[in-house]
Amino acid sequence: MRGKLITLEGIDGSGKSTIAGKLQENPAIKVFEPVFTREPTRGTLTGNAVEKAIQSNTDQLAELFLFTADHAEHLAKIVKPALENGKVVISDRYSDSRYAYQGITLKTHLENPLEWVKNLHRDWTIVPDVTFLFDIRPEVSIQRCGKRGEQSKFEKIEFLRRVREIFLRLATEEPERFIIIDASRSPEYIEKEVAEKILEFLSRN
Ligand SMILES: Nc1ncnc2c1ncn2[C@@H]1O[C@H](COP(=O)(O)OP(=O)(O)O)[C@@H](O)[C@H]1O
Numbered sequence: 001m002r003g004k005l006i007t008l009e010g011i012d013g014s015g016k017s018t019i020a021g022k023l024q025e026n027p028a029i030k031v032f033e034p035v036f037t038r039e040p041t042r043g044t045l046t047g048n049a050v051e052k053a054i055q056s057n058t059d060q061l062a063e064l065f066l067f068t069a070d071h072a073e074h075l076a077k078i079v080k081p082a083l084e085n086g087k088v089v090i091s092d093r094y095s096d097s098r099y100a101y102q103g104i105t106l107k108t109h110l111e112n113p114l115e116w117v118k119n120l121h122r123d124w125t126i127v128p129d130v131t132f133l134f135d136i137r138p139e140v141s142i143q144r145c146g147k148r149g150e151q152s153k154f155e156k157i158e159f160l161r162r163v164r165e166i167f168l169r170l171a172t173e174e175p176e177r178f179i180i181i182d183a184s185r186s187p188e189y190i191e192k193e194v195a196e197k198i199l200e201f202l203s204r205n
């Protein structure tokens, strides 16, 4: 039987990586021996290219293709093999990040970037079974990012406000796939809620 694909999405600093780390240590989740993974991938040819691109002034269309190449590599090497082995896969960011972020960055290049980027994925990506959207105001998430130390060129309030809007629109369009999480609460509370929802989903499917 094909495994299950669970993704964590949200704007920078919404707490996805923190919760992914907590889920890895959560005894009830550990029972399922999930494969924890992320996009952009780390330490790969495509992941390194993405990292360089987002630290520089790369053309937005070129950037989209680098992120998408990284997604293809991620699917081929990690996600597909794990799902074929019946595994539960939990990915910190996935295709919805491209729809939301590049849906904004490509507004200077394309008339309807969101639909265009979705179409680019349509015939070969694997749609997640469940997507947790970590929803938070950018004013709060940016402050958290400041504390983390790193600075990504995407960490600007006005930009993230628009990215957040697309994420919320995607969630409205596919209510059966998305679970919206109030990411402004404490990590402990969020971990409990996400873990419960994952266990509930896995027991039903
Ligand atoms: N629920 C939370 N409340 C307060 N601070 C948080 C919370 N979750 C994460 N943080 C802090 O905010 C920063 C960004 O969190 P992180 O998990 O890296 O976000 P993301 O992976 O979504 O970019 C980190 O410094 C982290 O310690």
Ligand SMILES: Cc1cn([C@H]2C[C@H](O)[C@@H](COP(=O)(O)OP(=O)(O)O)O2)c(=O)[nH]c1=O
Residues within 6 Å of the ligand: 011, 012, 013, 017, 039, 040, 054, 067, 092, 093, 094, 095, 097, 098, 099, 101, 102, 152, 154, 155
């Ligand atoms: C996966 C992906 C990430 N991004 C952006 C989101 C982040 O600002 C940046 C790097 O992702 P990531 O390392 O996950 O950042 P963070 O931990 O701050 O959430 O790349 C895209 O624009 N498109 C994509 O397809």
